Amino acid sequence: MTDHILVEHQGEAERRIQVIRFNRPDKKNAITRAMYAAMAAAIAEGEADPTVRVHVLLGTPGAFTSGNDLQDFMAVAMGAAAGTEVWDFMQALATTAKPVISGVDGIAVGIGATIQLHCDLTFATPATRFHTPFVDLGLVPEFGSSLMVPLAIGHQRAFAMLAAGVPISAGDACAAGLIYQVVEADMLEAAVLAAAEGLAAKPPEALAIARRLIKGDPEERLARIAEETKLFASRLKSAEAMQAFQAFMTRKK
DSSP states (O other), X not given: OOTTEEEEEEEETTEEEEEEEEOOGGGTXXXXXXXXXXXXXXXXXXXXXXXXXXEEEEOBTTEEEOOXXXXXXXXXXXXXXXXXXXXXXXXXXXXXXXXXXEEEOSEEETHHHHGGGGOSEEEEOTTOEEEOOTGGXXXXXXXXXXXHHHHHHOHHHXXXXXXXXXXXXXXXXXXXXSSSXXXXXXXXXXXXXXXXXXXXXXXXXXXXXXXXXXXXXXXXXXXXXXXXXXXXXHHHTSHHHHHHHHHHHHHHO
């Protein structure tokens, strides 16, 4: 486990809300393998716990997450074992039977943006920017985004987002249907938790069935996630990715 992921439960005894929070603000909540493992475990435990009705994902003020920790990427590019932590998290979040709500403020980069595709309600602040610079890093889209984003917003806007790496504001993401609602920063967590409490109070079996019908068959999404993951892992060891990572680390220094 890691204290960079905080897990707590709120609400009534038989209809609790599980809150999973990124807690690495000094690194803009960049996600390490240990953080992925902690989130995958928390989701699995929440799914198995009949008192948990809703999962909530939160960041810290100014940063939901800046995406994957580039030190982890660099290690894999240099030959370290990739591990299964990222896949375990993706699999866990993409197959939840219980609703998932997120609250996003500020930076939402890479998987910080594509996570929202697997949430049922995303609330974001006006300062939020969703940015997927996969190609700029010599990589490819992930977490089912190459399937789900074009279906949601069409080819050209999806291409701008996922291939050209054009950041999308919270307002534009909401207008496009990628997120649910834009709220002021001081109201973000209250809005998220109010929505979670409302869902937690609903008949859980009926809600689960309705959610499954709305989301549709998960097999196509899971197949695309697996295809993307394989390509992503291959690209991590490419010369283009290594050059991009080294340039990024040089700029940071």
